[in-house]
Amino acid sequence: MFSKQQMAERAAQEISDGSVVNLGIGLPTLVADYLPAPSEDGSGVWLQSENGILGMGPFPYEGDEDPQIINAGKQTVTITTGGSCFDSATSFTMIRGGHVDLSILGAMQVSQSGDLANWAIPGGRVMGIGGAMDLAAGSKRILVMTSHVTKKGEPKLVAECDYPLTAKGVVDRVITDLGVFDVTPDGFRVVELAPDVTLDEVRAKTGATVHAD
């Protein structure tokens, strides 16, 4: 099994130098710990926050919190050297116009055709959509980071989502505690398995066909 930190470290390997990346709320925020910060020559990874930052830095030092510098989760953050602030129209031009290279998002369900459900639970109270649908529809590449099954043990990788959709056919790759899986025209394909995880276990915990090669 991958720990949450190992999932984050594995997700960080998906990000090439110089990329513009949006990390969704929850598990994906852990990925930031494993990314090279922007450096003097402009290389490194540039984190985008949809409320209007490109070049988002780590949480501020204790006592340095600025209530007017927050991320999309409304947490106090910092801005890296070379970072910029802009209005929401510019931010979503970046997102919807395909200028964000990769978004790493959490999920409630992912279907074998790449449909993503991550904003509402049927019958549960509605928290809202926020930027989820825009990131899912607009980013060049979508990586999902999620536990393989729900707390009740139900598969999150399914043949068809029965939760309300965020976007259709957008997910490229899924990293779970059990391994790394690609969405292909034939369904989920194993890219790698986490340590001590067998293909049989993955198949038993997946609600869709899993191809090994």
Next chain:
Amino acid sequence: MSKVKTSVAEALQGLQDGASIMCGGFGLCGNAEALIAAVADQGAKNLTLISNNAGNLGKGLAVWLEKEIVGKIICTYVGTNEILHAKMASGEIDVTIVPQGTFVERMRAGGAGIPGFYTPTGVGTVVAEGKEVREFDGREYVLERALTADYALIRAHQADPFGNLRFYRTARNFSPIMATAAATTIVECDELVALGAIDPDDVHLPGAFVQRVVHVPEHEDVIEYRMNRPRPQA
């Protein structure tokens, strides 16, 4: 007539029942705090609120909900806003939840004289229900309509007497776009500066989009989620 008003009450003059009001801010960050508080006391009711959130932690626009002066809300996120959850559940307020990029683009379109636009965001989801979906170059897009309002209440860091504005950090968010989409934009500024004090290249929003300015030097600036890390020992 100068756009600069001497009080928040004067800046809000004419606001009536049934008005549609865009309020800038991402959660409680970048709210026009004094204008929002004054609307709650001003007496106008049955308002349509257009804002990313609708307050939180009982603060900001949450006071409008508490005072029952809002009939309709267009927003993108409810989150932990308990009073909004309660009023949505009871049906007391008609709430429309919009994807955030579509939300701001609808206002951008409204401000730019564009009646609608096609976007892939929301295709195949509840957001597209009842809307035209059209294929362009092999991909499906949903038709979204422009959004305008009677008023925009926004906060700027600096304003000059013509209403040229500069914003600060992530307090900017939706505010400059809302200013373009509202018939009357009312700005609450941290600093009122002389004409010419903002370099022409540094004006974030030109004064043509601003009708009224009021200087409000003090803000509560509530932090919703204070996150930090220990300072390294020297």
